[in-house]
Amino acid sequence: MVRTRKAFLPDVERIHAIIQPYSEVGTLLPRTLSELSENVRDFVVAEDDGQIIGCGALHLYGMHLAEIRTIAVVPAAKGSGAGRKLVEALLDEAEHHRVTCVCLFTRIPDFFSHMGFATAPREELPDKIYKDCVHCPNLHACDEIAMVRGTIPQNMGPRDAQILIPLVRLEA
Numbered sequence: 001m002v003r004t005r006k007a008f009l010p011d012v013e014r015i016h017a018i019i020q021p022y023s024e025v026g027t028l029l030p031r032t033l034s035e036l037s038e039n040v041r042d043f044v045v046a047e048d049d050g051q052i053i054g055c056g057a058l059h060l061y062g063m064h065l066a067e068i069r070t071i072a073v074v075p076a077a078k079g080s081g082a083g084r085k086l087v088e089a090l091l092d093e094a095e096h097h098r099v100t101c102v103c104l105f106t107r108i109p110d111f112f113s114h115m116g117f118a119t120a121p122r123e124e125l126p127d128k129i130y131k132d133c134v135h136c137p138n139l140h141a142c143d144e145i146a147m148v149r150g151t152i153p154q155n156m157g158p159r160d161a162q163i164l165i166p167l168v169r170l171e172a
């Protein structure tokens with residue numbers, strides 16, 4: 001029976017071990033132990049029979065937006081429902097914080113469309129562009145699909161996005 005719970009510091013090494021093989025092949029961004037420790041309060045873990053078999057994180061930008069990141073399930077437990085339970089736990093967390101839009105960036109949109117996410121233009125999610133994309137070598141060749149669940153924040157309209165995107169290109 002797979003259950004989810006909030007992560008705490010003693011889980012960090014196990015979370016790191018789950019992410020590592022996926023980051024080595026470019027499926028997930030690499031995370032160091034110190035980064036994971038700093039952000040452990042963002043994480044939820046999935047357990048089966050007391051063993052951690054998966055993890056996922058919710059990064060809060062504000063009530064207007066949060067991002068689901070670093071969803072991973074160990075290969076042996078794929079298909080067990082752990083991935084869905086992790087996403088559901090993170091959506092509950094977002095709801096608890098009264099977040100109105102949850103976004104994510106993925107190469108497997110079908111997995112997330114099962115859970116109510118729809119594709120969205122990435123320019124409409126500038127918080128993500130400022131936080132991560134401007135530092136990414138794949139900024140202009142990104143193969144990840146932006147998805148959202150909820151109402152896309154309106155505080156950055158298309159006019160502002162038109163200003164932001166050329167700025168991002170200059171920084172790159």
Ligand SMILES: CC(C)(COP(=O)(O)OP(=O)(O)OC[C@H]1O[C@@H](n2cnc3c(N)ncnc32)[C@H](O)[C@@H]1OP(=O)(O)O)[C@@H](O)C(=O)NCCC(=O)NCCS
Nearest residue numbers: 071072073078079080081082083084105106108110111114
């Ligand atoms: C993606 C991942 C987290 C899914 O975990 P999982 O425990 O196997 O998923 P679940 O068993 O909860 O599957 C839930 C549903 O999604 C479907 N699904 C699972 N993986 C899928 C995929 N790669 N693409 C499309 N649908 C998928 C399942 O068939 C299931 O559908 P159902 O509800 O109709 O039965 C896991 O495969 C993984 O860790 N992948 C590598 C890391 C990764 O790609 N993370 C996502 C980065 S954005």
